[in-house]
Amino acid sequence: MTSAELLAQFGPRDSMDYDVVIVGAGPGGLSAAIRLKQLAAKAGKEISVVVLEKGSEPGAHILSGAVMDPIAITELFPNWKELGAPLNQPVTADEVLFLTKDGATATPQWLIPECLHNHGNYVVALGTVTKWLGEQAEALGVEIFPGFTAAEVLYDEQGNVRGVATGNMGLNKEGEPTDEFQLGMELCGKYTIFAEGARGHLGKQLIARFKLDEGKDPQSYAIGVKELWEVPADKAKPGLVVHTAGWPMDNDTYGGGFLYHLEGNKVTLGFVIGLDYKNPWLSPFEEMQRWKTHPSIRAHLEGGKRISYGARAITAGGLLSLPKTVFPGGALIGCDAGYLNASRIKGSHAAIKTGMLAAEAAFDAVQAGRQHDELTSYPAAFEQSWLRAELDRSRNFKQWFKKGNTVGSLMTGIEQWLLPKLGIKSPPWTIHRAQADHLYLRPAAEMPKIDYPKPDGKLTFDRLSSVFVSNTNHAENQPAHLTLKDPSVPVKINLAKYAGPESRYCPAGVYEFVKNEADNSERLQINAQNCVHCKTCDIKDPTQNIVWVTPEGGGGPNYAGM
Structure with missing residues (x-):
């Protein structure tokens, strides 16, 4: 049944009214909620705020490296140390390695570009930081509804955003209501802030509806595949931050590795690959497994045990791909808009800062008695912020790497190392891009096949055992959340022309081509229960x-310690 048919039979939906509705209990959404309550307390006013979170709790779906710049959380909570924020491990050293298949060259400390210097930053489990932010928000009176998806944007008669509706519960695979059916609820706000992370389901719709990306470079993405390990005490180097470039990527494919030592003998590591890659035979998951076999990476892990796994798409387009972030009734913040600084591999500080800026604009508007208009003071404040200046310095980063890793590395060195030494804060030139990531894929017949080694179960693993340690679970008898516009396309086009790339770019084994018993023809099987919500398929198809x-x-997923 369609949503309209369900509403006709079971409606109307229950509705709850708030001053501000926030979609997503990540660092950005929670920081927006916290800032709203802080401003209200300072002014002696009341403001009602609700946060919807599709995960089982705040932090359950959060996946990041992460090395965190504390600049924004210090603005939000100047006394975060006294409050017990879990930023426990300062960065103690940076290493930047260029890998060949068997060797590595370390970049001298004096040559490491500014964007990869991490003095003053912290190695964190961002999911744990997010959980802590959720506790602070609730202590201030924010209502958080975990386990509720924002499935639909609600509009008023003038076409302004007036809130969101949660997803219906208790539908079977065919979309028919079961005995446990519950109609979704409407959460209506004077303003709605969208903080869904990279390639947000509703953010994508809003960008298209209001043409927010008109005149901008197409957004660019990467996929990050990550693991968490516990290593022997003699291998632990708390605070060490390692970044790698080169092998196993060829010169035309953007990608690199990270390995960070947390406290407690934990190591978080992963591999990031730009989703503009050309070769349909490439598998980001397999590349990450192969990268771990390099002697420089293996040395950190041998004798240890993998304890968690995950994957997530990353916005990488930067300032030139940043859409208009406001529209009638709402705003985009954090990675839902694309504020991540790809050159620094950091987005949490940007999410927190933009959450605060949007909250300040929404608070002023609510206090002035306004609703459902554009929060123009939010982008205006961003233009005057340190974040705008930071993103401007790295605005060409991904564009240079579109021209190959040699050019990208050279120009990053010039823009992020040489120019600052000359007192030039921002490059005096701008490089643009014209194509979305999915347009770069070449026909399989034109590209070399990649032979990946079998996993050994100790250092390298397969997809299904990896999904198992991500604690991923979906109720089996529900409509598939991975939908096809045309069910014939996967076999007729993707398999025939590109050798079925969805079976390789998905890091969770969701997509596989199987043969029909009747006539031995191929069909695409979607194992939606494996999905870790990375959004790669939505981007790269x-x-x-x-x-x-x-x-x-x-x-x-239900990530622990990630």
Whole structure:
């Protein structure tokens, strides 16, 4: 049944009214909620704030490296140390390695570009930081609804955003209501702030509806595949930050590794690959496994045990791809807009800062008695912020790497190392891009096949055992949240022309081509229960035939310590 048919039979939906509705309990959404309550307390006013979170709790779906710049959280909570924020491990050293298949060259400390210097930053489990932010928000009176997806944007008669509706619960695979059916609820706000992370399901719709990306470079993305390990005490180097470039990527494919030593003998590591890669035979998951076999990476892990796994798309387009972030009734913040600084591999400080800026604009508007208009003071404040200046310095980063890793590395060195030494804060030139990531994929017949080694189960692993340690779970008898515009396209086009790339770019084994018993023909099987909500398929599918929609609330990964 369609949503309209369900509403006709079971409606109307219950509705709750708030001053501000926030979609997503990540660092950005929670910081926006906290800032709203802080401003209200300072002014002696009341403001009602609700945060919807599709994960089982704040932090359950959060995946990041992460090395965190504390600049924004210090603005939000100047006394965060006294409050017990879990930023426990300062960075003690930076290493930047250029890898060949068997060797590595370390970049001298004096040559490491500014963007990769991490003095004053912290190695964190961002999911744990997010959980802590959720506790601070609730202590201030923010209502947080975990396990509820924001499935639909609600509009008023003038076309302004007036809130969101949560997803229906208790539908079977065919979309028919079961005995446990519950109609979604409407959460209406004077303003709605969208903080869904990279390639947000609703953010994508809003960008298209209000043409927010008109005149901008197409957004660019990467996929980050990550693991968490516990290593022997003699291998632990708390605070060490390692970044790698080179092998196993060829010169035309953007990618690199990270390995960070946390406290407690934990090591978090992963591999990032630009989703503009050309070779349909490439598998980001397999490249990450192969990268771990390099002697420089293996040395950190041998004798240890992998304890968690995850994957997530990353916005990488930067300032030149940043859409207009406000529209009638709402705003985009954090990675839902694309504020991540790809050159620094950091986005949490940007999410927190933009959450605060949007909250300040929304608070002033509510106090002035306004609703459902554009929060123009939010982008205006961003233009005057340190974040705008930071993103401007790295605005060409991904564009240079589109021209190959040699050019990208050279120009990053010039823009992020040489120019600052000359007192030039921002490059005096701008490089643009014209194509979306899915357009770069070449026909399989034109590209070399890649032979990946079998996993050994100790250092390298397969997809299914990896999904198992991500604690991913979806109720089996629910509509598939990975939908196809045209069910014939995967076989007729993707398999025939690109050798079925969805079976390789998905890091969770969701997509596989199997043979029909009747006639031995191929069909695409979608194992939606494996989905870790990374959004890669929604971005990289060469025909843009796959559309990721929200599953029932509470489903997906349940990351611990990630």
